[in-house]
Amino acid sequence: MDYDFDYLVIGSGFGGSTAAHRLTQKGYSVGMMEMGRRWSAETYPRSNWHFHRWLWRPLLGMKGFFNLRWFKHVLVLHGNAVGGGSITYANTLLVPKQEIWQQGSWAGLKDWQAVMPAHYASAQSMLGVTENRILGPADHLLKDAAGDWGCGESFYKTQVGVFFGDDGAAPGKAYPDPYFGGDGPERNSCIACGGCMVGCRHNAKNSLDKNYLYFAEKQGAKVFAETKVIDVVPLNAKSDGEDGYEITTVSSTSLLRRNKRRWRAKAVVFAASSLGTQDLLFKLRDKGSLPNISAELGRRVRTNAESLIGVRLPGEQNMDEGIAIGSGIYLDDKTHIEATRYPRGSDAMGLLVTAMTRGKPNWRRVFVWLYTMLKLFVKSPKQAVTSLIPFGLARQTVIFLCMQTLDGHIDMQYRRAWYWPWRKRMVSVGEPIPAHIPEASEFALSTARRLGGMAGSLITEVLFNIPATAHCMGGAGMAKSSDEGVIDSQNRVFGYRNMLVCDGSMLSSNLGVNPSLTITALTEHAMSFIPVKSQSVNVANVANVATVAAVG
Structure with a gap:
């Protein structure tokens, strides 16, 4: 044919x-x-x-x-x-x-x-794949927080797909293909700008x-x-x-x-x-x-039973330095946390972030969030206003990407949704996925208290009981x-x-x-x-x- x-x-x-x-x-x-x-x-x-x-x-x-x-x-x-x-x-690999x-x-x-x-x-x-060679401030923060939590021995450097160049060489140095005997493209060593998730512009x-x-x-x-x-x-x-x-x-x-x-x-x-x-x-x-x-x-x-939470620190910080995910810890056998960052100036995800809210993941949690925000405005108005402004988020925040091996799932179906009856589309069905991982949230809150920062989570988790996942x-x-x-x-x-x-x-x-x-x-x-x-x-x-x- x-x-x-x-x-x-x-x-x-x-x-x-x-x-x-x-x-x-x-x-x-x-x-x-x-x-x-x-x-x-x-x-x-x-x-x-x-x-x-x-x-x-x-x-x-x-x-x-x-x-x-x-x-x-x-x-x-x-x-x-x-x-x-x-x-x-x-x-991260x-x-x-x-x-x-x-x-x-x-x-x-x-x-x-x-x-x-x-x-x-x-x-x-x-x-x-190689072990991360660059530990930025967010990675050191995670290591210290893990030590305070009692799981410091679980801290590790991530296995990543990044080219770091020779030990001691200047960041950004150009190299002929280092992986495939000269058959691959030329590369440059990592400059630790934190820009991995917005597209690496430095060939590392x-x-x-x-x-x-x-x-x-x-x-x-x-x-x-x-x-x-x-x-x-x-x-x-x-x-x-x-x-x-x-x-x-x-x-x-x-x-x-x-x-x-x-x-x-x-x-x-x-x-x-x-x-x-x-x-x-x-x-x-x-x-x-x-x-x-x-x-x-x-x-x-x-x-991955995933939750995106974080800690935003006050003042001038440099949490954006390093690679996107440079380290991780295990809170327990089932709960894994990685220190994650965006490059300086890439604060757009801050539009989805709000103050962390305790409570069971149901409709009452919205009122707990309102009480939390009101309490924050009374106790620390500057921090409350900062929590609503995304600018500066990348340099001030360490994002904790939390994942669990606990088995749970939803199903997808192809049908007409009530809000869009004109054509079929893929919709999710089944029992809700937990939007709140208590042990991870307590870890973030503990870290925030120790450093004078504010723990945060995604608005979708708090207001709609909907977790976010990149996996x-x-x-x-x-x-x-x-x-x-x-x-x-x-x-x-x-x-x-x-x-x-x-x-x-x-x-x-x-x-x-x-x-x-x-x-x-x-x-x-x-x-x-x-x-x-x-x-x-x-x-x-x-x-x-x-x-x-x-x-x-």
């Missing part, structure tokens, strides 16, 4: 870029469809107040790389760019605890503890355009930026996709010129992030393009059959040939740590089962015939 590509990859984040690199390495032609824009040191915003270059709302003229999606149960923060979340993530493989729907599918270390090692090598962050994506393109992969996939249909009426797929795309940023185009590919890899892949698969199943997608789609969506996971989880999940242990979609899912939607338990490294490692695992092109008659999923027949 006349194919445009052997593989068409939807998305260019950690899963998509890893898949594209390994597939081109094995001789396959690869096209990558990315809804976001391509970025460089010259085009990154100077601060996150430049909304048009930071936020992703193309219908409003904002074509940045950072997106917020509000659901009934959670506010999701995620990336949207060529290079996916790596453009705006905090560089941690291996989760072994116990996560005994939880969730992937438990028992494989001896994961024996299989995964080699793939983690490959991912760490490609992403240039190991984002995907410096490794996996860089080599995928060097080996022939074609990246189509600002391109949105709206349809995926099996060719030749083969309901299982045996002959490949026709993929329809449009412009993601143009209101008038949709630039509709159709492509043919032997195989498709969904790698559009947990939310992006779920949303697209829901639409394709609903319209009849991919009707065999498991009914488990959207089930067991997890958030949305699951929704197309691994399982032994389509009755329990969407994909198998090799990331192959039940019910279809030549179709895989390689992004955060495949994660099937709460990791308790930042998920980027695990997404990369699991994609490395999935790609290890695909033969080099000269050895392959059917591109992938040859072993999935029995499943296809069972599903129909």
Whole structure:
């Protein structure tokens, strides 16, 4: 048949870029469809107040790389760019605890503890993982606070994808490729500006355009930026996709010129992030393009049981110095906290911050918040006014990113919401996710009291009982059959040939740590089962015939 590509990859984040690199390495032609824009040191915003270059709302003229999606149960923060979340993530690449493989729907599918270390090692090598060498003021603050709390021995420097250069060398020094024997791009050593999450303008962050994506393109992969996939249909009426797929795309940023185009590919890899892949698969199943997608789609969506809190200190501070996440501690076996920062001047997230409020997460908490604010205005009016003004937040605040391994989840459904009945959309259902982690809040309040600062949390948590997460996971989880999940242990979609899912939607338990490294490692695992092109008659999923027949 006349194919445009052997593989068409939807998305260019950690899963998509890893898949594209390994597939081109094995001789396959690869096209990558990315809804976001391509970025460089010259085009990154100077601060996150430049909304048009930071936020992703193309219908409003904002074509940045950072997106917020509000659901009934959670506010999701995620990336949207060529290079996916790596453009705006905090560089943190941690291996989760072994116990996560005994939880969730992937438990028992494989001896994961024996299989995964080699793939983690490959991912760490490609992403240039190393221990953080720069402890900023926020990291020292976290270490001291942990000592006062009684868990000082748990303090550690994060494993990160940052190039620090030679010991003792001047920050910002230029180096020839330090990772790939001269085949990769030149790099500069980190200057500790704290700007990782607003796009590294100093060539020190190991984002995907410096490794996996860089080599995928060097080996022939074609990246189509600002391109949105709206349809995926099996060719030749083969309901299982045996002959490949026709993929329809449009412009993601143009209101008038949709630039509709159709492509043919032997195989498709969904790698559009947990939310992006779920949303697209829901639409394709609903319209009849991919009707065999498991009914488990959207089930067991997890958030790392996450909470974003912080401590804002009075006066002139330098909490912005360092890398985005430089250190962490464990309050207990289940509760993990990382010291996080934005660069000086990037205070826009302060619009979502208010004074921390105790109390049970229900409607009464709003009144507790009002009492807390009134008490604060009476006792310390200057601090109260400061809490309402975002300017100066980045340099004055240490953000505590709290995550837990406790298992809990919500579900996503595709239906008409009561507030928007004109068309269907993805909505969250199920029991509320805890928006308040008491032990983490008490840790922040204790630290604030000791330093004369103010503990804060997100307005969404206090007023609406909605937590925020930068780590949305699951929704197309691994399982032994389509009755329990969407994909198998090799990331192959039940019910279809030549179709895989390689992004955060495949994660099937709460990791308790930042998920980027695990997404990369699991994609490395999935790609290890695909033969080099000269050895392959059917591109992938040859072993999935029995499943296809069972599903129909």
